[in-house]
Amino acid sequence: MMLVEVTATMLLLGLLLGFVGAGGSGFIIAILTVVFGYPIHTALGTALAAMFFSSLSGSVSHYREGNMMLKTGGIVGLAGAIGAWASSSWSSFIPEDQLGWMTSGMLFSSGLALWFRMAYQAKHAGKAESAPMQAKGMKFYLSAAAIGLITGALSGLFGIGSTPFIQLGLMLILGLSMRFAAGTTMLVIMPIALAGGAGYYSVGYLDIQLLIAVVIGTMLGSYVGAKFTKRVPVVMLKTCMVLTPMLGASILLI
Template sequence: MMLVEVAAVMLLLGLLLGFVGAGGSGFIIAILTVVFGYPIHTALGTALAAMFFSSLSGSVSHYREGNMMLKTGAVVGAAGAIGAWVSSGWSSYIPENHLGWMTSGMLFSSGLALWFRMAYQAKRTGNQHNSPLQSRGMKFYASAAAIGLVTGTLSGLFGIGSTPFIQLGLMLLLGLSMRLAAGTTMMVIVPIALAGGAGYYSVGYLDIQLLVAVVVGTMLGSYVGAKFTKRVPAIMLKTCMVITPMLGATILLI
């Protein structure tokens, strides 16, 4: 019965996430722990694994639209998968109460990073964009690997997608445009979520039945919620995008 309730709540949450275009792993973690009482380690593993499905479908869409740099995504994603796999094991050594407020802090930071990304994007609008760093040479591989390892480690440890951090890294270090950064980030999250979810499963912190309830609810809700995105003013949408992870962080602190 609880799984049905989880799916219903995730359906409502999916409406919000689809509206703002967010992965919402932090919000999922907050709901599962605070509302339904699941251990935070289980919530982290479930949220991270759930991102695999949403990111996979998003990656296919971005690829068809030409919004993706495959080699860049492959290098960053491979490094991110290593970081997520390793750090997902580390989380089991962190006490639940400490992990809760640490994850909350990361969600607040994610909201701030998202705001910074929007400001950076606005600053570049109308200006000539720098060409992306060539996908070869030591500088490219070192920068791409650094982005992947850092963001993958954050994702595996705290169960978050690290989307704003990945996009900022792709734009600032590799010179990608916002459009290419958004599409490539979706590709990067796929191996990170898969490796992180597998890591949590290997240490017993992934509930498959709970995962199914979360995925079904959020994906159905997101599909409907996305239809309202173009129906509201841009300033309202941007405000909701920044507030969403911070709201999830606040719930975790309750």
């Protein structure tokens, strides 16, 4: 019966996430722990694994639109998978109460990083796009690997998508435009979510039935919610995008 309630709740949550275009892993973690009483380690593993499915559809769409740098995304994603796999086992050594506070802090940081990304985008709007770093040479490989390892470790440890951090790394370090950063990030998240979810499963913190309930609810809700994105003012949409992870962080602190 609880899984039915989880699916229904995730359906409603998916409406919000689809509307603001967010992965919402932090919000999922908050709802599973505070509302349904799941241990935070299980919630982290479930939310991280669920991101694979939401990123899969986004990756296909961005690839078809030509918004993806495959080589760059592959290298960053592979390094991210290593970081997520390693850090997912580290979380088991962190007490639940401390992990909740740390995850909440990361969600607030995600909101701030998202705001910074929007400010960066607005500042460079209308300007000629600078050439990205060439996808070759030691500097490129080291930079791409560093972005992947750091953001992957954050995702694996705290169960979050790290989307704003990945996009900022791709734009500020590798020189990708906002368009290519958004599309390539979808590709990067897939191996991170898969490796992190597998890591949580290997230490017994991934509930497959719960994962199915979360995926069904959020994907159905997101599909419907996305239809309302173009029907609201841009300012309201951007505000909701920044506040969504912060609201999830606030719920975790209850």
